[in-house]
Every structure is written in C-alpha cells, then in structure tokens.
Amino acid sequence: MANERPIGLFDSGVGGLTVAHALHTVLPSEQLVYFGDTAHLPYGDKSKETIQQYSLGIADFLLEQDCKVILIACNSASSNAFEEVRAHVGDRAVVMNVIDPVVEQVCDGRGATCTESIGIIGTKATIDSGTYQEKIRKQAPGVQVSSLATPLFVPMIEEGFVFDDISNAIIRSYLSRNELEGIDSLILGCTHYPIIRNQISRFLNFEVNVLDTARIVALSVQKFLTENDMLASRRAGNNQFYISDFTPSFEVIANMFFNEKIDLQKRNIWI
Ligand code: DGL
Numbered sequence: 001m002a003n004e005r006p007i008g009l010f011d012s013g014v015g016g017l018t019v020a021h022a023l024h025t026v027l028p029s030e031q032l033v034y035f036g037d038t039a040h041l042p043y044g045d046k047s048k049e050t051i052q053q054y055s056l057g058i059a060d061f062l063l064e065q066d067c068k069v070i071l072i073a074c075n076s077a078s079s080n081a082f083e084e085v086r087a088h089v090g091d092r093a094v095v096m097n098v099i100d101p102v103v104e105q106v107c108d109g110r111g112a113t114c115t116e117s118i119g120i121i122g123t124k125a126t127i128d129s130g131t132y133q134e135k136i137r138k139q140a141p142g143v144q145v146s147s148l149a150t151p152l153f154v155p156m157i158e159e160g161f162v163f164d165d166i167s168n169a170i171i172r173s174y175l176s177r178n179e180l181e182g183i184d185s186l187i188l189g190c191t192h193y194p195i196i197r198n199q200i201s202r203f204l205n206f207e208v209n210v211l212d213t214a215r216i217v218a219l220s221v222q223k224f225l226t227e228n229d230m231l232a233s234r235r236a237g238n239n240q241f242y243i244s245d246f247t248p249s250f251e252v253i254a255n256m257f258f259n260e261k262i263d264l265q266k267r268n269i270w271i
Helices: 019-026 050-063 075-092 101-109 124-129 131-139 151-159 165-175 191-201 213-229 250-258
Strands: 008-009 032-036 069-073 096-097 117-122 144-149 185-189 242-243 264-267
Touching: 008 019, 008 050, 019 032, 019 117, 019 213, 019 250, 050 069, 050 075, 050 124, 069 075, 069 213, 075 096, 075 117, 075 124, 075 131, 096 165, 096 213, 101 131, 101 185, 101 213, 117 124, 117 131, 124 144, 131 144, 151 165, 151 191, 165 191, 185 191, 185 213, 191 213, 242 250, 250 264
Parallel strands: 008 032, 008 069, 032 242, 069 096, 117 144, 117 185, 242 264
Antiparallel strands: none
C-alpha cells in the first residue's frame, strides 16, 4: 500500500529527533525512518555546497527505504538545500522542509500593515542563508524581521548544559543582543533548540511568543497527508533510527531528544 510507506526525515545529527518525536506524537500510525548524519555534523558551519552534497546523498538513502515523504528535519539543510533535494527527488517522494510551516504560521493574518517584530535564531548556515528572512518578508512585508546566529547553543545542548548556570549565561548573552530587542515572537530556527524552549521563554519573562517549531512542522505534515489522502491506516513496521557514525554519547543524547529510549543503528552511507 503506497500510504503505508514510511516518512523519511533527516538531520545533521540527533537534533531532528525533536521533529521525529513531534511527528510520532501527532501521527502514531506513520512509520518513521530517521537518518542523522553524525559523521558530518555540525552542518551549521558548513558551506552551502557541502550541505547540498550531503543532503542529496541522504535523500537517495531515504528513497532506497521507499519513503513517501522526505522531511528535511534540519534548518541548516532546509535553508541551503531544499530546492536541490526537491529537484533531485522529483516525483519519487514529497519533499518538505522545516521552514515553510513555521513561516506560514508566523505570517498567518499578518498583512503588509502589521508592525510586529519577529526574531529568528539558528546556526550560522541558517541565518546567513537569509531564507527565513526572505520568506517572511515575502508573505508579510510589514513585519520587522531580525535574526541572530547562536552557534554555541548546539554544542551546549549536546553536552547537556540545559537549565543550569552555564546555559543561562549563554542564553542571556545571546538574547540580550540589540538584534533581538523588542521582538514579539521568536522562531527557534534549529531543531536542537526545542530542548531549551522553556528556558528561553523564562529568560524572556514569558512576554515573547517562542514558537514550538517541532510541533508546528508535525501538524503541517499531518495536514498535508490528510489533504492529499496519504495517511497510513496502520504503522507498517517499527520506526528506524540510523546514524552515519556511532558513539555512546550519541545514544545518550538521542534518548534526550526523542524523549524516550530509541534503538540507534549505525549506517554509514558514505563509504
Ligand atoms: N539541527 C541542525 C539545524 O536545525 C543544527 C545542527 C548542526 O549545526 O548541525 O540546523
């Protein structure tokens, strides 16, 4: 059955598991095939060409797994390689990214006269690409957009510095910058960041709408599958979690990102 084919999703490493978990919660009947390119992470400081090259290789792997959807669960790859992956995959699967659903939600009802201010934080690759900024300006020209690369957040989270003095200091240092002054909403433009969403909201005194990007993406996939009659009626098999390089520490943080114990399998697609 075509609808029972899995949803494939990928990230540079384990960050995309926040999106996988949201998908699993919203769409429990869908089988997921996750690929984390741990052999090449981080993507956040790589060039566009390199991110595109890795993304195309992973798309081929997910096509081999017969995925009906390929969701780029990494902002760095979504902002630098989406069009290339879509052109490469063609009609073999539906290709989605994690940026469009968030932009749609944040711009919903905000026309040219809206004067709200939206902040975006993410990796250097995501912020420097200008993708979020451009897409928001196109949909809601009146909205003020500001952005800031916050590259220390990924290693900070991966090393387990969450809800403690070190993470509080780093969050304060980044979020107090002039670039983000006066924002009404904040887009967490990196799939690692939902882990520190509550901490960020608290730092902002709960006065800024910090978007739950993983859930927004999962709901948008659900809407797409429903509207296109592509929902699986039952889960065809267990969810699969592949990573291109395995270390015990990936296992520990993978469980934190997926919020439950998962079985990581090493699959080096690069050799
Ligand atoms: N999770 C990736 C993203 O959403 C960032 C991690 C990395 O730099 O590889 O951009």
